[in-house]
Amino acid sequence: MSGDGRRGASSPRPPTPDTHHPSPDPRLRKALEKLARQRLEQLDQLPPDMAGQIKALSDYDFMDQDARQQFEDLLKMLQQQILGNQFEGLKQSIQSLTPQDLQRLREMVRDLNRMLQEKAQGGNPDFQGFMQKHGQFFPPGINSLEELVEHLQRRAAQMQSLLNSLTPEMRQSLQDMMNSLLKDDRLKWDLMQLAANLERLMPTRQFQGRYPFRGDESLTLEEAMKLMDRLQELGQLEKQLRQARDADALADVDAEKVRGLLGDEAAEQLERLRQLTKLLEDAGYLQRKGDTLQLTAKGIRRIGQKALQDIFSKLKKDAFGKHETDFRGTGGERVDETKAYEFGDPFHLDVQETLMNSLVREGAGTPVKLQPEDFAVYRTQQMTESSIVLRIDMSRSMILRGCFVAAKKVALALNSLIKSQYPNDNLYVVMFAEYARELRPEALPELAWDEDVYGTNMQHGLMLSRHLLGRHKGGTKQVIVITDGEPTAHLEGEVAHFSYPPTARTLIETLKEVERCTRERIVINTFMLEQSRQLVAFVNQLTRINKGRAFFATPERLGEYVLVDYVSSKRKRIA
Structure with missing residues (x-):
């Protein structure tokens, strides 16, 4: 029974090999696990910077072919953004760049270098032949070698502007990444030579800029390059507008660019501004002399009257006051x-x-x-006759602090006031910086600041003022000084010596000239646009010697101070 029962029971069978999932060889599994650990260690030891990671992964033996394909796609995208930045035609084709395409790119860069070198040596290269052969690398609308050079330099300057705007660490990281992507040493060398040839023909300094950025929103390289392009276009437009000092230059401003960058309202304002010249000519304020436009006497008077109205419109009717005697x-x-x-x-x-x-x-x-x-x-009421020298500081700090325009407006208003109300008075205008020079009052509307001048040579300004006032024997004589700083230059013979901080000799020579003015009964009234310790100390010395007055005025109220003081000093009650 028992035996039959054992025979009837199912007995265990040896395992049947699985043909669908065969067990790996233990030695093979061990080798794969070891290789995987080595790959993970390699990935853990990748350099911290992006450029180093790209270089290391380029030599990395991927175990997963999908991962290899994703990395190669990433490289192509980055190459597209970097090479496509320089050669716009590559943006679409670089995704499927074949060895033949790369060879055509090398050939184009070499041909371009030869053409630029021939141009630099005074030759006449075949631009049309070059474009027929390689035009697919560039956008449409380029019709001359000069336009091509400008296009390439603008594209290069966009990248340089981006680099200039980054921190040193970010700049180095981006440059290293670009070097890692351009693994073709010959192409890299040709591109370096291309940059040198372009710089020789058209330096990129005129296109480059540095733009500070802040905020948390990140940008891709392509987005950053588009932003650089827009900022450069804005910079070029600003330069055009600043240089448009006459109607002809204004006509050269690209209205469509103004519309695209600044909007329809700005484009309409530009058009109205272009029409303004004709309106002023018709009204008799401007006249043409050859290729230039000049203010007429009527125009000069109108500018002075407007400056005068602007200043006195802020004053009460009885604000002048009188000096009784x-x-x-x-x-x-x-x-x-x-x-x-x-x-x-x-x-x-x-x-x-x-x-x-x-x-x-x-x-x-x-x-x-x-x-x-x-x-x-x-x-x-007696009206005293006066001879006045208006001395305006033209040093660099005056424009940087926003004082120059206010001083010019005062000069225009004072000239208009004297001509209309006090025609017997004499007005001279002296501009002083490193040197002093006389300026005809009629030339005031066209007075422009020279950004290359430095220094505040009060000594030369007082010397010239004393010479001008010496032409008049009677009446009161005064010098009105508008400045924002202490003297920093003086004459040694006929040569100006500049020093900041000012030397003791500059201060001594200036005060000597103050004493000479005082002996000739010339009153010096000083209007300070800054309250620096050095300027206040110097003006205190000046007023102790000369007995003139000193005022502190902001640029916004300078005109009120100067003109009201002038009119007040004109009136003396006598009976």
Whole structure:
């Protein structure tokens, strides 16, 4: 029984080999595991920078073919952005760049180098033949070698501007990455030679810029290059607008570029500005002389009147004030105010007040009896004749601090005021920086600041002012100084010596000239646009010697200070 039972029971069979999932050879499995560990160690030891990682992965033996394909696709995308930045036609084709395509690229760069070298040596290279052979590498619309060079330099400058805008660490990382991607040493050498040839024909400095960035939003390389392109276009447009000082130059400004970069409203404003020249010519404010436009006398007067209106529109009607004096004499202009007659007064009789004085004393009736004390006369106001030198600091700091335009506006307004209200006065304008020079008041509207000048040579300015005022023997003489800094230059013979901080000799020579002005009864009034310790200390010394006055004024209120002080000093009540 028991035996039959054992025979009937199922007994275990040896395992049947699985033909679908055969067990790997233990030695093979061990080798694969060892290789995988080595690959992981290689990946863990990749350099920290992107360029080093790209170089290491280029030599890496991928076990997974999908991973290998993804890495190669990434390399092609980066190559497209870097080479495509220089040669726009590569953007589409580089994704499927074959060895034959790479050879054509090398050939194009070599031909381009030969053409640029021939041009630099004074030759006449075959541009049309080059474009027929290699035109697919460049965008349409390039019709000359000059346009091609400018296009390539702009593209190169975009990358350089991007590099200039990065931190040193980021800049080095990006440069290393580009070097890792351009593994073809011959192509890399040809591109370096191309950069040198382009720089010789058209330096990239005129296109490059540095643009500070901030914020948390990251950009791809392609997005960054597009941003560089837009910023460069804005920079070129700004340069065009700054250089458009006449109607002809304004006509050269690209209106469509203005519309694309700044919008429709800016383009419409540009068009109105272009029409402004004709309107000013028709109104008689501008006239053509040859190829240039010049202000007419009417235009100069209108600018001065406008500056005068702008300044005095901020003042109250009675804001001038008067300097009273006990001086008696004859002459002058009659005013509406009256006084009791005294011996020596001009006999400008106020008949009505004289009769009323008698009637108040005697009462109504005829005849009217007059006594000497009844007589009332109009007061007179003497207008003093003045000779003025307006000295304007033209040093670099004046424009950097926004003071130059305010000083120019004051000069225009003062000239207009004197010509219209005080024609007997004499106005001179002296500009001073490293040297001083006289400027005709009529030339004030066209006065422009020279960014290459340095120094504040007050000594030469006072010397020239003293010479100009010496032409007039009578009347008051004054120098109005508008400055934002202490003297930093003086003359040694005929040569200016500049030093900042100023030397003791500069201060001494300047104060010597102040003493000479004082001896010739020239009053120096100083309007300070800064309150630096050095300037205040110097002006304190100046006023102690000369007895003139010193004011601190902001550029916005400079005109009010200067013109009100001038008008106040013109009026003296004499009777």
